[in-house]
Amino acid sequence: MDMITLTIDGKQVQIEEGGTVLDAARRNGIEIPTLCAHEDLPDFGACRMCIVEIKGMRGYPTSCTTPAAEGMEVRTETEALISLRNQILEFTASGHPNSCLVCIHREDCERYRPRPSKTGQATRCAFCSNRPDCALREMVLDASSNELNLPTLYSEYKIERDDPFMDRDHNLCILCGRCWRICEKIHGTPAISINHRGRWAKIGSAFDQSYVDSGCTFCGACIDICPTGTLTDRFARWYGLPELSWRSTCTICPQGCDLTPSVDGGQVTGTRMTAYDRDARLCAVGRFAYAQVMSATNRLRHPMVRENDELIPTDWEDAIKHVAGALGDLKGDGFLAIIDEANTRENVFVYEAFATGVMNGRVARIASNCVLDDAIADDIRAGRVKSVLTTGDHLDDEILSKIEHLFVMDCLPSKATSEAEAVLPVAILSEVAGSFRDTAGEVKKLSAAVDPPGRARIEWEIIAELAAAMGSDALRYDSVDAVTKAITDDAPPAPLAGSPRDNLKDLPSRYRGHYLADSAAGLKAMGLPSSPKPPPKEITGGFRIIKKYEVVPNFHMLTVEAPAIARHAKPGQFIIVMVNEESERTPFTLLDWDAQAGTITMVVEELGRSSREVADLQEGGVIAHVTGPLGVPIELPEKGTVVLGGGCYGIGAIYPVARALKQSGHEVIIALEACSAHTLYMAHEFRELCDEVIIATKDGSEGTKGGVQELFTSVVERGTKVDLFIAVGCTFMMRMVAETTRTMGIPLQVALNPIMVDGTGMCGACRVSVGEDTKFACVDGPFFDGHAVDWDELGLRREAYSREEVEAMPQYAGGNGTAAALTVTAGCAAKL
């Protein structure tokens, strides 16, 4: 191919003919910023960040779409270009929640909150699961001027959770087009494209139908290539950036696709395709279900043996002794091993050798996604089989009743495990090293990258140990390589009918006989079968929801019937809520109450599972448990000027305090903070109630730029004599306010929000250090002297369960009840 020579920033560079100016620059180590460009994608020219100046050409062409030409003189860093790029970046960022990028407290905030917080839709970086990996954020922060002067145009799209496996937050989309371009590249006709035009342009399927019906095969490429947090993997998103990833092979079906699992905290949290390429595409099971099956919380963890009609967990030594003893007596007497082919060659080989060589029995191989052969089932029914060892869930009640002795070596519970004489838990997928022969006959190497859960072990090792305990020398292997070497002529596994990578209807529905949809709930939405689940515990009685709406994104106002609480509530108190019988006991602030009507009102910010349960509630529905009013009402000074600061849910929390102060004749100044004007609520109510309302936003879109601490400072600096500060909001805000006001000589009351369990002083989970004392926030608080609180301790204690909180997030498709509620009550949002 002919080479072209051109000059970029005074440097002579060469590129093959047909290459673009951007290619030429990158190939030669010259950086040009891009957002929409990707090495695996065709050029597009959407983001305009890669503009350059080219001598003799009018304007500022995009380098990604301009072919390099002989003798071109290109400049990439002129003042005009930098200024233009900054403006382009501003325009891009104005359509993307950006308050964190311009917030004056960003560095402190990220120091105290190193991981983004879980939430519903991301209204800023601090609540965006993509924060550690966001191209736009990096670019804004790197830009010579990180001032963003354009107002934020927040789109107010509801987070889309109705499709399996993916959460879509179009408020973050910058329309770079990477997603539909990769979709087109991999699948030919893309399932998604840009719908609508102009302000309302939005990525979606044709006619905004469900992705399941759109031809999408859920390969996940769009999620993986999205530079913002718009498209995310529901299961993996809150685990953060993986610690490591490696290349492996999926053994769930015989196609044996290559994939790249990634690990966080010793757990496989996701899998991706090995390249952005048609041949490397994955099916929904490989891309999404693989990690969820491995992470299933009901994985078998301990060996169990039957005793007095009950399966009792035990240790391996006891289990091996027990099983070897039992199998020893059954040798040569109608033994059958039911072996899943969805396994490593080594495991299958050792199972077969054991069944035939040691047990003098037979083997029934179960092809991936298949069920037990009729002929074999008939043999069992006819009593020709006395004992069975199964590696998966293949036996129904009728067959089970015909088996005298049953042993299970499996990863998940099943009917068979509950009937078995012994259950031995096994390692699966990325927990197992060895090799796999795919349908095409190719042998692929598998490496183990994580430990199996609990005491689960590698199958061939268990079998070898059993054989040894039974006195057989036939299976003495000292390593997996030794087993691999012993395999001489294994046949490729039976091919799968259909093509799961191209059709959702061809997806395998089982792994080792277990429904995949039982572990990966998203598959149910694709029509895959699953086991019936016991319904959630019925709520008897409960507390009826009179009114509910989302006042600003993620903030839900609920009015609930609770007459006793309404009769006794006092400013500063809180309630404990359990939405369902299975819920946590979660504290929420009381915003208002009406003793006459017998109702209470609360504001709940959607963060993790418990607040999501609240967010998903509907008007007319019930909450299982509401307890309160809890905590000590705030002690107020007799008279004087009180400045109340509220942020997030704290805006609601200070409302009853402000009202009480006002009623008792105080001068009340309200300081409200929000990340941006569009997340500010209740300013109107406060204006009606109080003497003065001052506002700060992190992006300066309304009022002062900054937070409650800046507002408090401004009140003091203008000469107002303040007798008491009260601040309620996130721990970070209250801490910053405490630091700012420490030297002002004005007392500060803060409402602390540590983790609680019972909320009545019983457990001590909520202990906080205030001065020299340990206090229980639930019964001694929630209000404390903000200048005496040990903020470091509180911040760390609040993070104690961060991993469990991520694990507890719901994985099913749908359940976003807020959309419907919003349409009904959208008018109220403006009113309150």
Added chain:
Amino acid sequence: MEDNKKKTKPKKVRVPRQPMPEQNPLRRAKNFEEVPYGYPADTAVVEANRCLQCKKPLCVAGCPVNIDIPAFIKFISDRDFTSAAAKLLEQTALPAVCGRVCPQESQCEEVCIVGKKAEPVAIGRLERFAADFVRENGGLPKPEIAEPTGKKIAVIGAGPAGITVAGDLARWGHKVIMYEALHLTGGVLVYGIPQFRLPKEIVKFEVDALTKLGVEIHTDYVIGKTETVDDLLNKLGFDAVFIGTGAGLPMFMNIPGENAIGVFSANEFLTRINLMKAYDFPNYATSPIRAKHVITVGGGNVAMDSARCALRMGSKSTVVYRRAREQMPARDEEIHHAEQEGVDFRLLTNPTKVVVDDNNRMLGLEVIKMELGEPDDSGRRRPVPVEGSEYFIEADVVVVSIGNSPNPLIPQTSPDLETTRWGTLVADEKTMLTSKPGVFAAGDVVSGAATVISAMGQAKIAAEHIHKHVMGQPLTTDSDGEESDADS
């Protein structure tokens, strides 16, 4: 007669005390199933036949609720298990519970005559058998309820004391309304005592029986917050109030590092597992406590429960106790079970410091060896530290199980309720009347953390005197014949 009996009965004494089938300890340590399986009917009859049916039984006096033990055992020997249970229910609302968690070895069985020459009759196991038998066979017919008296009584706390009081008062024809702060009834039986020692279905059955007696139960109702005692009496028209709120306020050790992540009160540790069912996470949303090594500090029954729960959650489990084995307040059986299951005991050892990392997460516990010195007020030899004997135990969780005091929510909002310096309510031990007219109390809120059965014993007394109080009868007569009454 006496001679005759001696001639016909002695053989039975030679029948050994019947063992109860138990799970293999190493296996049971990993699950939450109940540990002993309970007597089969035939074994129960054999055991019941060991009872001498003493004319002057000492066991009845040994029982804090004075169950007619020979009578219920006789019914078991006659294979009339339903009548045996009915007999039990005359004196205890919770036979299935008491049969499991009572310290019989220091009560009824300690004084059993058979026990003087051989092993005592297994009264607790027989009680459990009779109660389980009727529960598994459809329960007892509804007991007789007296004509309605028109009196209304509030029972605060749905634990052992409250259940006892509510059951008695409802049977005597009073309208009983019960208030429970948590979302489930049962109190310590549900949040504290683990499933493997007391299956929760049993507690539910006992509470359901109360509902059948007409007791109205309000959960999620914190008296002292949702409503005050004064409001109950003055605004809501109750004729009497019973406080059985137990001892739910955990004590900590006051050593450096105690607010580290990884330091839990036994209440929190047990509540997460038992009440909130964290062992079934994430089907239940409450986070479990996952640890490699859990150290439990303390030597009582609660400490044994914590240590054994830790094993079941898959952790290594160690008990650190500052006195010696003989001085541990836990039941022998519980210590024995814990030892059997593989709990490691470090006795005569006391924590001095929780060692933490940069993120305030616990790395381990610094402890000091103790030796026994002079006896203290309790008559037990006081443990004193051995200077310079500190050492470090690596662990990621410590469960502080050194006792609980009563929750102050009610006294805080009822200033006329007199409390002791330990935070317990002052109550007359003969009537269980508090310093506040019309308000009675019993159980741990009066005595400090004690046993289920002692709470029930006090509750029986309280119920009797609440009845007298609302019916306008004099409360009690002391030896001088002088009346002491609620309103006097």
